[in-house]
Structure formats: structure tokens, C-alpha cells
Amino acid sequence: MPLAVAFASRTFPLFLRTPVVSPTWLVVILPGYVIGLGAQVGANLGFVPDPVGLAGSVVMGVGLLGWIRVLGVFGRRPSRAGRIADPAVRRAEALVGGASDLAIVMAMVWLAVAGVLLVLVGVAGLTGVFAPPPGDVIRHAMGAGVLLPLVVGMSLRMLPGFAGLRPDAVGIGASWVASGFAVTAGLSRIGPGLVSWIMGL
Numbered sequence: 001m002p003l004a005v006a007f008a009s010r011t012f013p014l015f016l017r018t019p020v021v022s023p024t025w026l027v028v029i030l031p032g033y034v035i036g037l038g039a040q041v042g043a044n045l046g047f048v049p050d051p052v053g054l055a056g057s058v059v060m061g062v063g064l065l066g067w068i069r070v071l072g073v074f075g076r077r078p079s080r081a082g083r084i085a086d087p088a089v090r091r092a093e094a095l096v097g098g099a100s101d102l103a104i105v106m107a108m109v110w111l112a113v114a115g116v117l118l119v120l121v122g123v124a125g126l127t128g129v130f131a132p133p134p135g136d137v138i139r140h141a142m143g144a145g146v147l148l149p150l151v152v153g154m155s156l157r158m159l160p161g162f163a164g165l166r167p168d169a170v171g172i173g174a175s176w177v178a179s180g181f182a183v184t185a186g187l188s189r190i191g192p193g194l195v196s197w198i199m200g201l
Contacts, residue, residue: 001033001064001142001146002030002033002034004146004147004150005026005029005030005033005067006026006030008071008150009021009026009067009070009071011154011158012071012073015154015157015158016073016101016104016157018071018072018073018075019072019075021070021071022070025066025067025070028066029063029066029067029070030063032059032062032063033059033060033063033064033067035056035059036055036056036057036058036059036060036063037056037060038056039052039053039055039056039059040053040056040057040060041053042056043056050125051125051126054121054122054125054126055122055126056122057118057119057121057122057125058118058119058121058122058123060115060118061114061115061116061117061118061119061120061121061122062115062119063115064111064112064114064115064118065112065115065116065119067111068108068111068112068115071108073104073105073108074105074108095172095175095176096156096157096170096172096175097156097157098176099153099156099172099175099176099178099179100153100154100156100157100175100179101153102153102176102179102180102183103149103150103152103153103156103178103179103182103183104149104150104153104154106145106149106182106183106186107145107146107147107148107149107150107153107186108146110141110142110145110146110149110186110190111141111142111145111146113141113145113190113194114138114141114142114145114146117133117137117138117141118138120132120133121133121135121138130201131197131200131201133194133197134193134197136193137190137193137194137197140186140189140190140193141186141190143189144185144186144189144190145186145189145190146186148182148185148186149179149182149183149186151182152178152179152182153179153182156170156175156178156179
């Protein structure tokens with residue numbers, strides 16, 4: 001996940017026209033997440049007390065939520081400085097961009113879900129008020145929910161340019177199918193376990 005944070009912080013402003021991420025925020029979020037992860041792993045291995053690991057889970061969740069806020073994916077984005085002259089190419093770019101946005105936005109939604117669940121794991125363990133979310137739901141949220149759609153969505157934007165292709169060279173139907181499958185994979189892997197946990201509260 002730290003690699004995904006660094007990757008998105010660099011590429012989102014270029015390809016999605018999101019605000020440039022301040023290095024100050026990265027200095028706060030990335031080390032905080034890594035420290036929280038270390039505390040959680042240390043608790044799982046028995047090197048530190050369980051409350052330290054649970055506090056680490058809270059720190060990780062807050063770090064993920066803070067990163068989403070800093071990225072600005074859900075905010076308004078400025079329009080492109082230039083326009084493509086050919087209307088067919090412009091239309092193809094918009095349609096492929098829509099497929100890309102679907103996957104990327106859903107990845108950020110699942111990342112927010114993972115952040116909230118990590119916080120709830122810590123709160124549940126420290127207070128004992130409710131049952132913690134299942135660990136496999138959080139893992140699937142970060143894997144099938146975040147990484148898969150993020151890779152698909154950014155590939156649709158980055159790879160054609162690196163290959164020297166025009167926007168209309170990308171298959172519009174194929175891009176939406178790929179994006180749809182990536183989103184569906186996340187829903188099918190995370191949804192049942194998440195709903196089951198919520199119903200059991």
C-alpha cells in the first residue's frame with residue numbers, strides 16, 4: 001500500500017488533473033502508515049502488546065483516509081488547457097477516460113472503506129463494544145477493491161501514451177469491460193463478507 005500511495009501521489013496530478021500532493025503531507029502520512037503497520041505486525045508476531053497493534057490499526061486507517069483527502073480525487077478538477085481538434089478523437093478520449101475514472105473512483109471508495117474498517121478494528125479491540133470487522137474483508141478491500149481497479153484505471157490512461165498511440169486507438173468497449181470487471185471483482189470479493197459482518201452487529 002505505501003507503494004500505491006507514492007505512485008498515485010505522483011501520477012494522479014498528471015493524468016487525472018488532481019491537485020499536486022504536498023510533500024509535507026506525504027512525510028506525515030507515509031511514515032505514519034508504516035509505523036502503524038509495524039505496530040500491527042509486531043503485535044501479530046507477539047513482539048509488542050496487543051493494544052499497541054490495535055492502536056497501529058487506527059493509525060493506518062486514519063492515514064489512508066487522510067491520503068484520500070489529500071489526493072482530491074472526489075473534488076472538482078480543472079479542464080484541460082488544450083483541446084483535441086478531431087471530434088472523433090476527443091469523443092474516444094472522453095469515453096475511455098470515463099471507464100478509467102469509474103475504476104479509479106471505485107478504488108478510492110474501497111480504500112476509504114478499508115480505512116474506516118481499520119479504525120473500527122482498533123476501536124473494537126480496545127473497547128470491546130462490538131465485534132471487529134473480519135481481517136479478510138479488509139485484505140480484499142485493499143487488494144481486489146483498491147489495487148486491481150487502480151491498475152486497470154491508470155493503465156487505460158498511461159499505457160496508450162507510453163506506446164505512442166492516439167486516444168482513439170484504445171478500444172472503447174474493451175476499456176469499459178475491463179473497468180467493469182475490475183469493479184465487479186471488488187464487489188464480489190468484499191460485499192458478502194462486509195454485509196455479513198454488518199448484519200451480525
